[in-house]
Amino acid sequence: xxxxxxxxxxxxxxxxxxxxxxxxxxxxxxxxxxxxxxxxxxxxxxxxxxxxxxxxxxxxxxxxxxxxxxxxxxxxxxxxxxxxxxxxxxxxxxxxxxxxxxxxxxxxxxxxxxxxxxxxxxxxxxxxxxxxxxxxxxxxxxxxxxxxxxxxxxxxxxxxxxxxxxxxx
Amino acid sequence: xxxxxxxxxxxxxxxxxxxxxxxxxxxxxxxxxxxxxxxxxxxxxxxxxxxxxxxxxxxxxxxxxxxxxxxxxxxxxxxxxxxxxxxxxxxxxxxxxxxxxxxxxxxxxxxxxxxxxxxxxxxxxxxxxxxxxxxxxxxxxxxx
Numbered sequence: 001x002x003x004x005x006x007x008x009x010x011x012x013x014x015x016x017x018x019x020x021x022x023x024x025x026x027x028x029x030x031x032x033x034x035x036x037x038x039x040x041x042x043x044x045x046x047x048x049x050x051x052x053x054x055x056x057x058x059x060x061x062x063x064x065x066x067x068x069x070x071x072x073x074x075x076x077x078x079x080x081x082x083x084x085x086x087x088x089x090x091x092x093x094x095x096x097x098x099x100x101x102x103x104x105x106x107x108x109x110x111x112x113x114x115x116x117x118x119x120x121x122x123x124x125x126x127x128x129x130x131x132x133x134x135x136x137x138x139x140x141x142x143x144x145x146x147x148x149x150x151x152x153x154x155x156x157x158x159x160x161x162x163x164x165x166x167x168x169x
Numbered sequence: 170x171x172x173x174x175x176x177x178x179x180x181x182x183x184x185x186x187x188x189x190x191x192x193x194x195x196x197x198x199x200x201x202x203x204x205x206x207x208x209x210x211x212x213x214x215x216x217x218x219x220x221x222x223x224x225x226x227x228x229x230x231x232x233x234x235x236x237x238x239x240x241x242x243x244x245x246x247x248x249x250x251x252x253x254x255x256x257x258x259x260x261x262x263x264x265x266x267x268x269x270x271x272x273x274x275x276x277x278x279x280x281x282x283x284x285x286x287x288x289x290x291x292x293x294x295x296x297x298x299x300x301x302x303x304x305x306x307x308x309x310x311x312x313x
Contacts, residue, residue, distance in 0.1 A: 003232055105213065
């Protein structure tokens with residue numbers, strides 16, 4: 001497989017990998033590194049890539065595992081992931097989010113969710129995956145996914161309502 | 170009428186029983202400007218999801234494999250080695266020839282010196298005769 005071909009396969013979902021990584025790792029630098037790592041791993045496996053039915057799902061699962069491992073090793077090393085996303089010029093998302101306070105609340109609320117709920121919410125409400133796909137990606141039972149999703153959505157709603165009623169961020 | 174529908178969908182949404190299409194409808198509804206006050210709190214949620222999907226991975230990907238470097242390094246190494254063997258052999262042969270030449274010259278010279286020494290010895294013997302002649306002459310003159 002040539003480089004151009006590989007990029008064609010990878011292009012459509014590389015942003016999804018990055019967004020999932022960022023959801024889990026929070027720091028955009030960490031997420032960029034993780035995404036790069038995953039893409040390089042895929043590149044190294046390019047010969048067997050034709051055998052995978054769904055490269056995207058495979059890559060998403062790899063990203064999930066990679067990020068969870070990373071979080072685990074950071075915790076074991078008693079280190080907290082530090083993110084310095086404050087002074088970014090390039091990503092206008094950050095600026096837009098900052099501009100609309102209530103949207104940045106949603107982001108912060110999502111940061112506080114348990115990992116599994118974070119991932120389910122990310123995959124469903126941001127990336128709009130089907131339940132079957134999420135099942136395959138996360139290796140979860142359908143009912144567990146629905147429960148996690150419902151909980152995550154309700155938590156976001158509750159916390160948002162709290163903030164709204166207090167009127168502070 | 171539409172509001173009714175949206176409220177129902179929201180209820181389903183929080184129980185996680187909506188389909189992707191229904192969720193799409195919710196997102197579309199909440200991206201509009203005129204949202205009733207009692208639903209406004211949900212707007213930021215759906216708007217955030219829309220926004221979050223815009224984020225892109227912008228880092229340049231460096232895919233060129235490192236194996237290429239190894240390949241070229243080994244080619245270069247083999248070239249240098251072949252060069253060394255080829256010219257090294259030539260150099261050795263040249264050295265050998267020089268050595269033989271020197272040995273030949275040495276032997277020739279030695280031969281020449283031996284010849285010279287032999288002839289010189291012959292000369293000394295002849296001189297010994299001359300000495301005899303001298304002694305005989307002295308006897309004759311002294312007798313006088």
